Amino acid sequence: MKDKRDFWPDPTESSPVQGVELLPMRPDHLDEVVRIEQDMFPIPWTREAFEYDLISNQLAHYFALKKDDEIIGYSGIWLFGNIAHLTTICITREFLNTGLGKWLLLTTMKLGEEMGVARYTLEVRESNSAAIKLYESCGYRKVGVRENYYHEIGEDAVVMWTGGPPYDG
C-alpha cells in the first residue's frame, strides 16, 4: 500500500536560515502579520479575517516564523478530514529567495500530515509565478482555473493539488 500521505517531498530537517523559530500563530502576532500582509499581497487579508481563523475557526491552523523576535513569515491551513486547504504562505521581503518559503511550506504540510492530512489544495493568482514555482517544487500540480476568482483585481486563480485525481473542486 502507498504511504498514507500523497506525493510531496520530505521537509528538510532544519531551517535554511539560522535562528528561525516556528510557532503556532497567536492573536498578539497580528500587528506584525497584518503589516506584512499589506506589504506582500495585492489583496491583503484583514485583521478580522485572521482573528476569525485564530480564535473561532476550529478547522484552521496557522504558524508563524520568528527570528530575532520579529515575525518573518507565516502560513495557514484549513483541515477538512484528510484534505487540507493551504490558505496562506508568506515570507517577508528581507528573507525572500533564501529557501524559507519552501521550508515553511513543507514543514506546514508535515504538521498537517501529523493531523491526518493526505492531500493539499490551494488557489493562487495566475501571475504569481514565484508562488506557483514554490508549489510545483513541493509536489503541487495545476488542475484548473477559477475565472475572476480575485475579482477585486480581475485575475483568475490557478487551482493546485498534491497527488492525482479524483479532485474535489
Ligand SMILES: CC(C)(COP(=O)(O)OP(=O)(O)OC[C@H]1O[C@@H](n2cnc3c(N)ncnc32)[C@H](O)[C@@H]1OP(=O)(O)O)[C@@H](O)C(=O)NCCC(=O)NCCS
Ligand atoms: C511565494 C513565497 C512564499 C516564496 O518564498 P521564498 O522564501 O522566496 O521561496 P524559496 O526561496 O523557498 O524558493 C522556493 C522555490 O520557488 C522558486 N522561487 C522563489 N521566488 C521565485 C521567483 N520570484 N520567481 C521564480 N521562482 C521563484 C525558487 O527558485 C525555489 O525553487 P526550487 O525549489 O526549484 O529551487 C514568497 O515569494 C512570498 O511570500 N510572496 C508573497 C506572498 C505570496 O504571494 N504568497 C503566496 C500566496 S498564494
